[in-house]
Amino acid sequence: MSNMRTINFTLNGQEVSADIEPHRNLVELLQRFDLFGARESCGQGLCGCCTVLVDGKAVSGCLYFAVWVDGKSVTTVESLDAEGVLSIVQQAFIECGAFQCGFCTPGFVLMVHQLLKEHPSPSDDDIRHYLSGNLCRCAAYPEIIEAVKVAARRA
Ligand code: FES
Ligand code: FES
Structure with a gap:
């Protein structure tokens, strides 16, 4: 039996959906969208390398379960030069x-x-x-x- 969950959220201004296992974190979810700016380093919420904004608030992507973004707005560093500038x-x-x-x-x-x-x-x-x-x-x-x-x- 699959334990995948379907989640819908806004990613850098685009409505997206994903099927993801409940134990995956936000960094792993973003990698599925080819977004690698937030990267896991300490894996313990101590270093900030995995910083992502969820509904405008900074979270540690290494500790934030991917399924928690369901219905929310996610902003990554890649949004900052979306126009190539x-x-x-x-x-x-x-x-x-x-x-x-x-x-x-x-x-x-x-x-x-x-x-x-x-x-x-x-x-x-x-x-x-x-x-x-x-x-x-x-x-x-x-x-x-x-x-x-x-x-x-x-x-
Ligand atoms: S990887 Fe260090 S805070 Fe997440
Ligand atoms: S960890 Fe190398 S530039 Fe900050």
């Missing part, structure tokens, strides 16, 4: 060299977009507090903070 935040990350290996970058970028919505002119403390759930193992933090400030000036 980098967002202000993405451009600032590149210009400031705010990454080394880049593994953490999609999670940071998505969170910075949220940060600037809530704090258009963030202080250093605002930035550190808001991004405290995102870890960069390459320790590119000074450049990340600079990128946030550059993006904030242009937003």
Whole structure:
């Protein structure tokens, strides 16, 4: 007997549906749609590499069951350059060299977009507090903070 569940949700503005096993997480669901920006690293809700927005709120895709998005709106980092043009935040990350290996970058970028919505002119403390759930193992933090400030000036 199949234990697949059918779920319907909005993915980056498009109505979609999927058949998925109840134990799969949101990162695995997104991979089925060829979306690999949210990636699993720690698998414990500690690093932010798997950050996805569900109904506008950041969740850890590694800990969030895929079936929970049924009826909800999911936004991934891929939505930010949907027209083939980098967002202000993405451009600032590149210009400031705010990454080394880049593994953490999609999670940071998505969170910075949220940060600037809530704090258009963030202080250093605002930035550190808001991004405290995102870890960069390459320790590119000074450049990340600079990128946030550059993006904030242009937003
Ligand atoms: S992989 Fe989800 S928080 Fe680290
Ligand atoms: S750039 Fe390597 S983990 Fe952040």
